[in-house]
Amino acid sequence: MDTPQPEHLKSAGLKSTLPRLKVLDLFQRGQERHMSAEDVYKQLLADGESVGLATVYRVLTQFAQAGLLVRHNFEGGKSVFELNEGTHHDHIVCLQCGHVEEFYDSAIETRQKKVVSDLGFAIQDHSLHIYADCTKTKCPNRR
Amino acid sequence: MDTPQPEHLKSAGLKSTLPRLKVLDLFQRGQERHMSAEDVYKQLLADGESVGLATVYRVLTQFAQAGLLVRHNFEGGKSVFELNEGTHHDHIVCLQCGHVEEFYDSAIETRQKKVVSDLGFAIQDHSLHIYADCTKTKCPNRR
DNA sequence: ATGCAAATGAGAACGATTATCATTTGCATC
DNA sequence: GATGCAAATGATAATCGTTCTCATTTGCAT
Numbered sequence: 001m002d003t004p005q006p007e008h009l010k011s012a013g014l015k016s017t018l019p020r021l022k023v024l025d026l027f028q029r030g031q032e033r034h035m036s037a038e039d040v041y042k043q044l045l046a047d048g049e050s051v052g053l054a055t056v057y058r059v060l061t062q063f064a065q066a067g068l069l070v071r072h073n074f075e076g077g078k079s080v081f082e083l084n085e086g087t088h089h090d091h092i093v094c095l096q097c098g099h100v101e102e103f104y105d106s107a108i109e110t111r112q113k114k115v116v117s118d119l120g121f122a123i124q125d126h127s128l129h130i131y132a133d134c135t136k137t138k139c140p141n142r143r
Numbered sequence: 144m145d146t147p148q149p150e151h152l153k154s155a156g157l158k159s160t161l162p163r164l165k166v167l168d169l170f171q172r173g174q175e176r177h178m179s180a181e182d183v184y185k186q187l188l189a190d191g192e193s194v195g196l197a198t199v200y201r202v203l204t205q206f207a208q209a210g211l212l213v214r215h216n217f218e219g220g221k222s223v224f225e226l227n228e229g230t231h232h233d234h235i236v237c238l239q240c241g242h243v244e245e246f247y248d249s250a251i252e253t254r255q256k257k258v259v260s261d262l263g264f265a266i267q268d269h270s271l272h273i274y275a276d277c278t279k280t281k282c283p284n285r286r
Numbered sequence: 287a288t289g290c291a292a293a294t295g296a297g298a299a300c301g302a303t304t305a306t307c308a309t310t311t312g313c314a315t316c
Numbered sequence: 317g318a319t320g321c322a323a324a325t326g327a328t329a330a331t332c333g334t335t336c337t338c339a340t341t342t343g344c345a346t
Binding site: 038 | 333342344
């Protein structure tokens with residue numbers, strides 16, 4: 001493993017266990033930024049690490065609750081997670097290859113807040129998912 | 144049944160069958176604007192109409208493909224459908240009661256298009272889901 | 287080293303959705 | 317209106333992502 005950071009676990013009130021360190025490390029290595037539970041599970045197996053699928057699900061949920069990861073529900077029915085680096089951003093998902101690109105636009109953000117509060121809601125969270133076709137060069141593999 | 148409109152089915156290349164008319168009519172009556180497959184199934188049963196759950200799923204999918212309905216994937220894992228009236232809008236989903244409110248803001252829309260095209264993507268579709276707590280009065284039942 | 291609450295892992299269970307397939311239906315043709 | 321057949325239906329099994337259960341293992345404070 002690269003450089004696991006148990007402090008992150010501790011500060012999140014989570015015991016520093018082997019499976020948790022492995023999962024955290026996988027995200028920190030950053031080979032894939034957006035991963036589903038199964039992606040994580042398979043990658044760990046491929047890396048020769050042994051973990052239970054149930055544990056992967058548990059750990060991902062805990063990490064998301066603790067704020068270490070962010071959970072996204074894109075179309076397709078499965079949750080996708082990414083490292084929470086504190087900077088909110090929205091996502092563009094390529095309909096051809098599934099590639100996920102991130103973007104942030106403060107004009108959209110402020111406008112959102114205003115519109116929603118004008119309607120009398122207390123905004124908790126939001127997700128803006130753009131589904132698009134990316135350019136050929138960015139889209140090598142079709143799904 | 145109120146006023147089913149078989150023309151809509153025909154123009155969508157769908158045979159005008161009883162289950163399809165029942166489902167379409169349910170949406171057109173507009174008692175509930177946003178319904179999941181199970182919502183539709185239960186409401187039809189409650190109305191004394193007999194349909195198979197599998198058929199409801201099939202019909203909803205076909206209607207969404209045909210453009211009669213729009214499918215939404217909110218958090219919570221189940222698809223929700225609404226009548227497609229041609230006017231795009233975004234959604235606020237109450238985290239307490241599941242109530243769905245619609246809104247449209249042209250500033251957000253235009254800004255979205257610009258940001259995405261600047262990144263070299265051809266936007267196909269998008270979904271903006273705001274998760275919020277609605278005011279007590281609007282939120283009678285907790286889920 | 288010891289003890290125990292917390293975490294794990296294997297597998298069962300679950301909820302939403304889709305697939306299978308024998309039966310029924312819409313509808314064009316006689 | 318009767319007939320035929322492809323398309324649609326409905327009951328059920330199957331699938332998929334995810335959560336639950338519970339016996340076993342582990343982290344960590346003593």
